[in-house]
Amino acid sequence: MSNLIHHITRNTIESIHANYEDEMIESGDEPWKDWESEELNLVEPTYIHSEKSGYLLIVEIDKLVKQASDDDIIIQIEVGLGDFIEKGSTIFSFWGNNKINVDQANYQNLFHFGEERATIQDIDFGLTKLVEITLRALSPGTNDPNTAISGIRALARILKVLAKKNLHRSYYNDTYESLRVIIKQRHFEDYLYRCYYQIRHYGIEDVSVVAAMIDSLQLIASQNEKRIKKLVWQFSIYIQQGIKKEEILELDRKYLNEKIYKLAIQTEHANDYHPL
Numbered sequence: 001m002s003n004l005i006h007h008i009t010r011n012t013i014e015s016i017h018a019n020y021e022d023e024m025i026e027s028g029d030e031p032w033k034d035w036e037s038e039e040l041n042l043v044e045p046t047y048i049h050s051e052k053s054g055y056l057l058i059v060e061i062d063k064l065v066k067q068a069s070d071d072d073i074i075i076q077i078e079v080g081l082g083d084f085i086e087k088g089s090t091i092f093s094f095w096g097n098n099k100i101n102v103d104q105a106n107y108q109n110l111f112h113f114g115e116e117r118a119t120i121q122d123i124d125f126g127l128t129k130l131v132e133i134t135l136r137a138l139s140p141g142t143n144d145p146n147t148a149i150s151g152i153r154a155l156a157r158i159l160k161v162l163a164k165k166n167l168h169r170s171y172y173n174d175t176y177e178s179l180r181v182i183i184k185q186r187h188f189e190d191y192l193y194r195c196y197y198q199i200r201h202y203g204i205e206d207v208s209v210v211a212a213m214i215d216s217l218q219l220i221a222s223q224n225e226k227r228i229k230k231l232v233w234q235f236s237i238y239i240q241q242g243i244k245k246e247e248i249l250e251l252d253r254k255y256l257n258e259k260i261y262k263l264a265i266q267t268e269h270a271n272d273y274h275p276l
Contacts, residue, residue: 001147005133009154012126013161019123020165023225045076045093048104053087054113056080057122061172064110065181068094069174071102076182082122085113123162127195130154138202138209148203149212155195156216163188163220163228189231192220196235204242207252213239214259221267233267236260245276 056079068075073096079085091111094102117125134151137144167188172181196213203209214236221232240260248256257275264273 001133002150005130005147005150005154008126008129009157012123012130012158015123015126016158016161016165020162020167023164023166043095045095046099046102047078047090047093048107049088050085050091050111050113051087051108052113053085054115055117055122056083056085056091056111057114057118058112059183060110060112061181061183064107065172065174067106067110068180069176069178071106072096072098073102074179074182075107077184080124080184082117082124123158127155127158127191130158131195131198134199135202138199138206145206145208148199148206148209152196152199152209152212152216153219156219159188159191159195159216160220160222160224162191163224188228189235192231192235196239200239200242204239205244207248207256210239210243210256211259214256214263218259218263218266221263226268229267229269233264233269233272236263236267240276243276248276 059077059081064075073094075092075094077092078090079092085091092107096102130151134148134155136142137147137151167186170183170185171179172183174180199209199213203213217232217236217239221229224232243256245253253276260276261270261273264270
């Protein structure tokens with residue numbers, strides 16, 4: 001199982017580096033610079049439907065931007081990577097004055113589907129698999145805290161890398177700085193919650209699991225910016241709220257308090273620390 005966890009973690013981190021820019025890199029196309037984005041709300045788009053069924057594995061954004069620029073249209077992708085797409089369902093919409101001249105095949109070919117999900121661009125898949133492994137390890141029939149802790153640590157390694165990336169980029173301009181492609185916006189706090197909320201629910205009564213979650217938050221916060229540190233500290237409060245403080249044994253309480261205090265220091269929230 002440890003080899004599987006390592007394999008998923010490595011592939012997911014590689015996918016993150018391949019598909020996301022670092023946070024400090026300016027993309028030059030912030031939404032507030034694109035007057036077109038507000039204008040679009042006043043015009044009804046044309047909807048394009050998938051000619052295939054399957055999991056959406058890859059969207060060739062750069063080629064999509066170029067094709068949209070050539071056709072002088074603006075595209076909004078209506079689906080997310082990893083989504084299962086039924087044939088005939090909407091995959092993107094577009095605005096433009098040359099609707100008749102738009103060849104849908106040029107765009108359909110830039111959406112790639114498969115029978116199974118993969119971590120090529122879909123980092124959600126890798127995270128979901130690690131959560132599933134961790135939850136199975138926590139189940140009463142398995143009761144394997146060591147594997148659960150390995151899964152939690154693997155999630156932290158991925159989230160630490162993800163926290164350094166620009167997840168807010170949802171607008172893509174062409175070489176003339178004209179808006180061409182809009183995609184779904186993602187937020188780091190969404191990833192943080194989706195990775196840990198079930199683990200918190202099923203592992204909250206196991207001190208070793210709670211300790212591993214707190215340690216993982218320390219790892220995520222380390223070497224990341226203040227905004228991430230704040231989000232991590234706020235999420236740690238959510239974890240602490242699930243602990244039954246009146247039932248916890250004194251040595252366990254001391255053990256967890258030490259870890260929570262270290263996290264408070266790591267996230268620059270020492271003044272907000274309150275022992276269990």
